[in-house]
Amino acid sequence: DADVTQTPRNRITKTGKRIMLECSQTKGHDRMYWYRQDPGLGLRLIYYSFDVKDINKGEISDGYSVSRQAQAKFSLSLESAIPNQTALYFCATSSTYGEQYFGPGTRLTVT
């Protein structure tokens, strides 16, 4: 089984809808992250959490919110989706100084 799983893998939604992307990990890491990837822009950090009670905004948090339900679960919500949130979304996890392990990604399209 994969160490980091993301659901759904693909999602098409309409402008104004609320959508939640879910992430689970079995690595036992405290740190979890959400990124979005747009062509030509690399990966940009949306939110990160260093433990269950710690939530921090990243570079591009506007329009997003997160919830850390447990050490292993970190979900990303788009309260009112807009077309420029169409992107590939990655969840990742890491130990304090280790490399980040990424989930397979969620391809989100907002029409």
Next chain:
Amino acid sequence: AQKITQTQPGMFVQEKEAVTLDCTYDTSDPSYGLFWYKQPSSGEMIFLIYQGSYDQQNATEGRYSLNFQKARKSANLVISASQLGDSAMYFCAMRENSGYSTLTFGKGTMLLVSP
């Protein structure tokens, strides 16, 4: 200023040849780490190699090595004996170890390996 700069949007190499993908970084933190990730067309992000700022030796992992030149703030990825399966997007990233240590990614280099 960008913290990670990858100046090569695309690179071409023939199979079995070596290729160097460039990465320069900007930080005033004395303790940091540099990472390279591979993203094939299937989309997943695969960790390749890590170099710590205090490491004396250049990191190596199989056919991957990191040419770390601290004074020049460069951390180039060298892939020896390229294979067709190396065709992918490659990202350089840095973690500054002070404060909240998250990864900052470059914009990536697309590598195409031809037969």
